[in-house]
Amino acid sequence: MTLRGRVWKFGDNINTDIIIPFRFKSRTNDPYEMAKYCMYGLDPDFHEKIQKGDIMVAGRNFGGGSSREQAPVAIKYCGIAAVVSESFARIFYRNGFAIGLPVMEVPKITKEVEQGEEMEVDLDTWSVKVLRTNKVFEAKKVPEFLANLMKIGGLVEYYKKYQQFPWQTMK
Amino acid sequence: MLSPSQILKDESLTFAEKAISLKTVDGKKLHRVEDIAVVNVDLAMAQDSTGPLAIRVLQDMGINRLWDPKRILIVIDHTYPAADEKVANLHALMRDFSFQHGCVLVEGSISHQHILEEYATPGLMIFGADSHTCQAGCVGAFATGIGSTEIAAVWATGQIWIRVPDSVRINLVGKLQKGVFARDIISHFIGMVGEDGGNYRALEWKGTAVKNLSLSSRACISNSSMECGAKIAVFEPDVLTRQYLSAVRRKPGYEIHAGRIAKYTDEFEIDLDKLEPIVAAPDNVDNVKNIREVEGTPIDQAFVGSSTNGRLEDLQVAAKILKGRKVNPRTRCIITPASRRIYEEAINSGLVDIFLQAGAVFTNATCGACVGTHLGVLGTNEVCISSSTRNYIGRMGSTSAKIYLASPATVAASAIRGEIADPRRYLR
Ligand code: SF4
Numbered sequence: 001m002t003l004r005g006r007v008w009k010f011g012d013n014i015n016t017d018i019i020i021p022f023r024f025k026s027r028t029n030d031p032y033e034m035a036k037y038c039m040y041g042l043d044p045d046f047h048e049k050i051q052k053g054d055i056m057v058a059g060r061n062f063g064g065g066s067s068r069e070q071a072p073v074a075i076k077y078c079g080i081a082a083v084v085s086e087s088f089a090r091i092f093y094r095n096g097f098a099i100g101l102p103v104m105e106v107p108k109i110t111k112e113v114e115q116g117e118e119m120e121v122d123l124d125t126w127s128v129k130v131l132r133t134n135k136v137f138e139a140k141k142v143p144e145f146l147a148n149l150m151k152i153g154g155l156v157e158y159y160k161k162y163q164q165f166p167w168q169t170m171k
Numbered sequence: 172m173l174s175p176s177q178i179l180k181d182e183s184l185t186f187a188e189k190a191i192s193l194k195t196v197d198g199k200k201l202h203r204v205e206d207i208a209v210v211n212v213d214l215a216m217a218q219d220s221t222g223p224l225a226i227r228v229l230q231d232m233g234i235n236r237l238w239d240p241k242r243i244l245i246v247i248d249h250t251y252p253a254a255d256e257k258v259a260n261l262h263a264l265m266r267d268f269s270f271q272h273g274c275v276l277v278e279g280s281i282s283h284q285h286i287l288e289e290y291a292t293p294g295l296m297i298f299g300a301d302s303h304t305c306q307a308g309c310v311g312a313f314a315t316g317i318g319s320t321e322i323a324a325v326w327a328t329g330q331i332w333i334r335v336p337d338s339v340r341i342n343l344v345g346k347l348q349k350g351v352f353a354r355d356i357i358s359h360f361i362g363m364v365g366e367d368g369g370n371y372r373a374l375e376w377k378g379t380a381v382k383n384l385s386l387s388s389r390a391c392i393s394n395s396s397m398e399c400g401a402k403i404a405v406f407e408p409d410v411l412t413r414q415y416l417s418a419v420r421r422k423p424g425y426e427i428h429a430g431r432i433a434k435y436t437d438e439f440e441i442d443l444d445k446l447e448p449i450v451a452a453p454d455n456v457d458n459v460k461n462i463r464e465v466e467g468t469p470i471d472q473a474f475v476g477s478s479t480n481g482r483l484e485d486l487q488v489a490a491k492i493l494k495g496r497k498v499n500p501r502t503r504c505i506i507t508p509a510s511r512r513i514y515e516e517a518i519n520s521g522l523v524d525i526f527l528q529a530g531a532v533f534t535n536a537t538c539g540a541c542v543g544t545h546l547g548v549l550g551t552n553e554v555c556i557s558s559s560t561r562n563y564i565g566r567m568g569s570t571s572a573k574i575y576l577a578s579p580a581t582v583a584a585s586a587i588r589g590e591i592a593d594p595r596r597y598l599r
Binding site for chain 2: 015017025028041064068094095154
């Protein structure tokens with residue numbers, strides 16, 4: 001399963017207050033409404049610039065701070081297909097799997113890609129490819145149940161399909 | 172099958188390894204660093220900005236039976252009372268859900284403070300849909316934050332997966348000097364390790380200085396350990412913890428102490444004798460400065476409150492500084508207690524009179540100004556000094572506003588001066 005899209009590049013420490021400020025996310029339960037404020041802290045018009053399937057690439061510690069799941073939800077529903085970052089803050093990373101927003105940790109990736117160019121994210125091999133250079137970078141491996149959960153599209157989809165959560169069958 | 176006492180006595184295990192091994196659903200083997208374990212949860216909380224989404228997720232999954240409503244805490248704290256119609260409707264959703272299922276509904280106390288006042292015990296396995304859930308580590312609980320969808324799954328099953336974190340030991344030695352507080356310790360530490368220095372890790376706060384730290388001070392440190400990404404941040408139970416638990420008549424759970432030969436990824440020592448008041452400058456929590464470097468910066472608002480520093484101890488030190496003085500006319504000073512109980516204690520002990528006479532505003536218990544949604548939202552280019560948790564862009568209102576984070580003492584001193592001020596000048 002491969003996702004291809006244009007790159008939006010960000011620096012280090014993009015926290016969840018930047019991704020969606022509290023005062024917007026605390027007033028709605030509608031993911032498309034949340035998407036209107038995606039990256040508001042840096043660019044209030046960001047959501048209008050996205051083409052469906054675009055990919056975010058960021059430096060260290062993406063998604064730090066608040067546990068707000070509205071952050072990955074805003075990113076997903078604004079049309080972003082995946083976030084590739086040098087590292088993620090732990091709750092954001094978990095939330096990515098829980099809601100089915102592909103999140104991949106690739107060390108030093110910001111040096112390898114440029115704003116606006118095309119890249120691919122491969123959910124089978126858990127790697128990314130920069131089309132211009134044809135270079136492939138392996139993402140940090142995740143346990144099989146998480147990789148599988150991501151392909152199914154998150155916990156809601158998983159539960160609908162199996163009527164249980166992935167860890168309920170784990171030993 | 173291992174018995175709890177075998178796990179508790181194992182000298183090779185960290186706090187996190189013991190806490191997780193004690194609660195795993197299989198209960199047959201030890202879980203060590205890097206393992207993925209599935210644990211039974213004792214308490215599962217969500218608040219008014221994560222709860223509504225969790226409720227929607229359960230509906231999307233078609234789940235209408237909960238694991239154990241008495242252990243599900245639904246807390247309306249962030250925007251309490253509702254600031255507008257949209258917020259009110261989400262609060263109503265939470266109330267309906269709680270009444271329908273018989274969950275524990277709490278209104279108008281910050282979740283983490285409420286958990287500390289009513290539930291936290293050593294060894295308790297707490298998951299909360301709020302990053303600062305780790306605060307309950309101050310009594311030796313295993314407490315950590317997750318998101319809305321995962322808390323919904325816990326509500327449904329009482330179980331969740333967790334990776335056993337590696338651990339970091341921080342030795343506190345020496346004694347805090349006048350005008351220096353727990354908040355300065357944790358800000359100093361975050362400055363040392365950086366915003367992601369504790370990411371995925373368990374922090375064990377130890378050392379000879381711990382015995383002199385009050386429970387509130389420990390809570391401040393455990394709470395704010397999240398600002399470097401920590402999964403949990405614990406103080407092992409000691410005399411003070413036991414006294415507290417017996418005073419509130421709460422049965423202690425498993426008293427977990429890390430083994431003597433447990434392995435740590437990192438060790439740090441902080442000498443409290445040398446510590447001075449610290450301020451985290453905009454726009455990141457690890458951008459820390461000695462008070463001298465930022466003294467004199469003009470401010471528009473001073474805020475004492477939040478789950479980090481809205482406890483009675485914090486209000487008392489603010490009152491000590493504000494007593495008989497006036498808030499600078501160019502500055503507004505907002506004081507917000509962390510819970511209803513603290514609110515009441517502040518009134519009964521005369522602290523509120525002091526605040527009002529100084530010209531400060533004393534609000535109901537809520538997260539309030541910490542999250543920039545009511546009771547002290549910052550306008551364009553405004554500057555605030557705050558005892559709350561984060562100084563990120565847009566955190567307290569306008570994205571052009573600037574936030575400095577400091578101890579309640581530094582905030583109160585700054586309120587009087589109308590600019591960032593050293594609290595040591597105001598404490599005798
Ligand atoms: S006071 Fe601030 S940091 Fe604490 S729980 Fe509320 S919003 Fe979060």
